[in-house]
Amino acid sequence: MDYGKLVESVAIQKWSVLFDKLIDLILTSKNDDKMPSQLANTLLSHWQKDVLNTQTGLTVLLEAAVLLEPEKTVAALTELQLTNVAEQLKEALVKT
Amino acid sequence: MVKFGIEFVPREPYWKIMYYALQAERGGFSNLWITDHFNNRNVYVTLATAAIYTNKITFGPGVTNPYMVNPVFTAQAIATLNELAPGRVVLGMGAGDKTTLDTVGVEMEKPLTAIQESIGIIRKMISGESVAYQGEVFKTAGAKFLFKPKGKIPVYVGAQGPKMLGLAGKIGDGVLINASHPKDVEYAVNCVKEGVTASGKRLDEIDVAACTSFSVHEDINKASKAAARVVSSIVAGSPPQLLERHGIDVKKAEEIKEAIKANDWGRAFGAVTPEMINAFSVCGTPDLCMERVAELLRSGISQFVVGSPIGANVREAINLISEKIIPHFKT
Numbered sequence: 001m002d003y004g005k006l007v008e009s010v011a012i013q014k015w016s017v018l019f020d021k022l023i024d025l026i027l028t029s030k031n032d033d034k035m036p037s038q039l040a041n042t043l044l045s046h047w048q049k050d051v052l053n054t055q056t057g058l059t060v061l062l063e064a065a066v067l068l069e070p071e072k073t074v075a076a077l078t079e080l081q082l083t084n085v086a087e088q089l090k091e092a093l094v095k096t
Numbered sequence: 097m098v099k100f101g102i103e104f105v106p107r108e109p110y111w112k113i114m115y116y117a118l119q120a121e122r123g124g125f126s127n128l129w130i131t132d133h134f135n136n137r138n139v140y141v142t143l144a145t146a147a148i149y150t151n152k153i154t155f156g157p158g159v160t161n162p163y164m165v166n167p168v169f170t171a172q173a174i175a176t177l178n179e180l181a182p183g184r185v186v187l188g189m190g191a192g193d194k195t196t197l198d199t200v201g202v203e204m205e206k207p208l209t210a211i212q213e214s215i216g217i218i219r220k221m222i223s224g225e226s227v228a229y230q231g232e233v234f235k236t237a238g239a240k241f242l243f244k245p246k247g248k249i250p251v252y253v254g255a256q257g258p259k260m261l262g263l264a265g266k267i268g269d270g271v272l273i274n275a276s277h278p279k280d281v282e283y284a285v286n287c288v289k290e291g292v293t294a295s296g297k298r299l300d301e302i303d304v305a306a307c308t309s310f311s312v313h314e315d316i317n318k319a320s321k322a323a324a325r326v327v328s329s330i331v332a333g334s335p336p337q338l339l340e341r342h343g344i345d346v347k348k349a350e351e352i353k354e355a356i357k358a359n360d361w362g363r364a365f366g367a368v369t370p371e372m373i374n375a376f377s378v379c380g381t382p383d384l385c386m387e388r389v390a391e392l393l394r395s396g397i398s399q400f401v402v403g404s405p406i407g408a409n410v411r412e413a414i415n416l417i418s419e420k421i422i423p424h425f426k427t
Contacts, residue, residue, distance in 0.1 A: 023115075027411055032109045040111035047118055048149050 123418025
C-alpha cells in the first residue's frame, strides 16, 4: 500500500487532527507486538526531528496505525471526513 | 526552583517510552526515571535508547537494587551511559521490592548496610579507583575498570522507612521518596533531614524527590478511574499502620488484596475508594493536581515525579502537565 499517496490527498488543514488521531491509536494500541522495530525507529527519528506532523511523518504514522489497528484507523479517517482515504484504505485491506 | 520528573515502567515497549520521554523533555520535565524489575524490559537498554533520542533530560534507573545486580555491574552500566550522554546520568539505588526478590530466591540481606556498601563501591569505581573492599554484604578484591570513567554521577537513594530515609539524607546526592500524600512526604522529609544534619550538610544540598502515583485529566472521573488501577496495588501492598494513618479501613484493603490474588481486577479496581485515591495518588483535574503539588512542595521536596498511571491517556496527560502544571511552578 502506498501510504505516501494516501497522505498526499489529505488537505494540510487536516494534518494536525490526523496526527492526533493516528498517534493516539498507536500509543494506546495493545497490539505492540505488531510494530516492526524498523518502523518504530523511523517514527522515533521523525519525532526527534519534530517532523511527525508533516507529510513524511504522517505517512509513517499511517503505516504504523494500519499495522496495529487497521479497523480503528479506517474508522478514525471516516470520523475526520477523510472518506476518500478511508475508502482506499478499506479496499486495500480487503485485498490483503 | 522545583524540578519535574517523570517515571516509566518498561513493561511498555521502548518506542512508546521514548515517544513520551521526548514529549516530556520538550514539555519542561528535567528528569526521566526508568524502573528496574527483571520481569520488565531491561532498564539500561531503555536508558541507552533515551540517551540517543533525548537531548537534555537527566535520566537514570529509578531505582535499581544491589541484590539483583552486583554493584560493580551497576557502576559499569552507569559509567557507560555517562559516555553516551555526559552529565545527564544519575543513579537511583534502593533495597528493591521483597516480592520480586522472593520470586527469584534472592534474600534482601541487611538492606541499610547493602545500600551503604554498594553506593561506596559504585562511587569509587566510577571515579576510576581500584576497589578492595571487605564489607558485611559485598566484597571486592581490587575491582577496577579497564576503561577510564568520566564525570560525576549523582546517586539518589530510594527510601520509604525512617532508617533508610535517614541514610539517604546522610549519603545520597538525592533521595527518592515513594509517597503521594503530604502527610507521608512531610514525615519522610523530616527523616531525611535527620540524616542530612548528621552528615553536616543542608537539606538544600541534596535533591529531594517525591515519586508519586499521578493521574491528571480534565474530567475528574477519568483521572480517578485511571488512578484506581495503580492505587489498588498500592493499597494491597501497604502495611496496616500506613492504611490506618490515612483512615482507610483495613478490611477494605484486605478485600482488594483478595481480589488481586484471584486476578479479579474489576473487583479490585471497583473496591478502591476516594479516600484511598487521595492517600496514595495525586489525582484530578490540572487545578486539583496543582494544589496537591503546591502542598508537597511546602514539605521541602525539590523534585516532583509523576509516576504511573500519569493519566487516562498518557500523551494527553503529559501535554496537560507541560502546558498547565509545570509553567505554574516555573513562574
